[in-house]
Amino acid sequence: MTLKCFAFHSYKGGTGKTTLASNCAALMAKRGFKVALLDMDVYAPSLLAYFEKEPKRWLNDYLLGEAEIEDVMTPVTEIVQNYSKVHDPSSDVKGALWIGFCSAKKEEIYKIESGTSDNPKSQLRRFIILKQSLIRDYNLDYMIIDTSPGIRYWSLNALAVADTLLLTLKMGDIDIVGTKRLASEIYGSLTKYGTRSYLLFNRVAGYCVPSHLKPDAEEQMKEADTFTLADGGNGREADYTEETLAKETKLDVISAVPCYCDIQFSKKEFLTALRYPNHPFAKQMEQLINTMTAKM
Ligand SMILES: Nc1ncnc2c1ncn2[C@@H]1O[C@H](COP(=O)(O)OP(=O)(O)OP(=O)(O)O)[C@@H](O)[C@H]1O
Ligand SMILES: [Mg+2]
Numbered sequence: 001m002t003l004k005c006f007a008f009h010s011y012k013g014g015t016g017k018t019t020l021a022s023n024c025a026a027l028m029a030k031r032g033f034k035v036a037l038l039d040m041d042v043y044a045p046s047l048l049a050y051f052e053k054e055p056k057r058w059l060n061d062y063l064l065g066e067a068e069i070e071d072v073m074t075p076v077t078e079i080v081q082n083y084s085k086v087h088d089p090s091s092d093v094k095g096a097l098w099i100g101f102c103s104a105k106k107e108e109i110y111k112i113e114s115g116t117s118d119n120p121k122s123q124l125r126r127f128i129i130l131k132q133s134l135i136r137d138y139n140l141d142y143m144i145i146d147t148s149p150g151i152r153y154w155s156l157n158a159l160a161v162a163d164t165l166l167l168t169l170k171m172g173d174i175d176i177v178g179t180k181r182l183a184s185e186i187y188g189s190l191t192k193y194g195t196r197s198y199l200l201f202n203r204v205a206g207y208c209v210p211s212h213l214k215p216d217a218e219e220q221m222k223e224a225d226t227f228t229l230a231d232g233g234n235g236r237e238a239d240y241t242e243e244t245l246a247k248e249t250k251l252d253v254i255s256a257v258p259c260y261c262d263i264q265f266s267k268k269e270f271l272t273a274l275r276y277p278n279h280p281f282a283k284q285m286e287q288l289i290n291t292m293t294a295k296m
Helices: 017-031 059-063 077-087 106-112 120-138 153-161 173-191 211-225 242-249 280-295
Strands: 004-009 034-040 073-075 096-100 142-147 164-169 196-204 252-258
Touching (some): 017 034, 017 142, 034 120, 034 153
């Protein structure tokens, strides 16, 4: 099987890229796939919150030519196994998961930023070599990349290396306008080189109405659902749906994941899909993986 590389990207921050990327990668390993998850959100890395394992060396060190791939790819299969055993002590994780963690230290982020490092081109070359080496030496089935939101040097590099882009967004006005812009300015040109892009809606429906709003809830929800698109002078009132955006961007929708209050308000990020395999979020992730592994 040839390696498939997915990148989770978005226009706006906080759309759920890291949550979805880490849960997907862990579930894929649980299913028996060999997976690498790379934290290319070099400006604000956060995978360590989900997989609490201090890496030997950071991805930053590799990109700067100061570490080798084997020092940077941290094996976390045991963490996936431990999560799984809570519910099913006999469960056996057949696949494997490695993570390339990025350092959140200020100096490391400065070093890796485009233009501030001595030789950004050689970092890009090393990033491309990383993918080739992972294919050759790790016998991987899937590579999952978590990216920074918006149009930034390392996000674009990640998008260029991936075969499939999962454009994660909430159905809000800023996300919609931004995703439309990215679709026409960035994703479109990558498509010419064979990259596939899909819309991945997150935190849709499942709208929880606080009890003090209940009597007027329906009216209030209607109001909250109608917004103006400030879209380069073409603003318009809209009951804008997921289908409308799919049509306008000519992108298919790969999934629409509801908003779950327990995930949203949890004080600590963790792998919900592994810890609570019967949670509806876990079922959503299973479905997403079915599509990712079957169709692409
Ligand atoms: N389907 C969901 N339901 C409820 N909460 C969610 C859902 N998906 C993600 N969240 C929560 O939303 C918050 C933002 O998610 P996350 O950090 O994954 O976004 P992100 O796109 O990676 O952000 P950034 O752009 O800052 O890297 C987190 O607290 C996460 O737990
Ligand atoms: Mg993130």
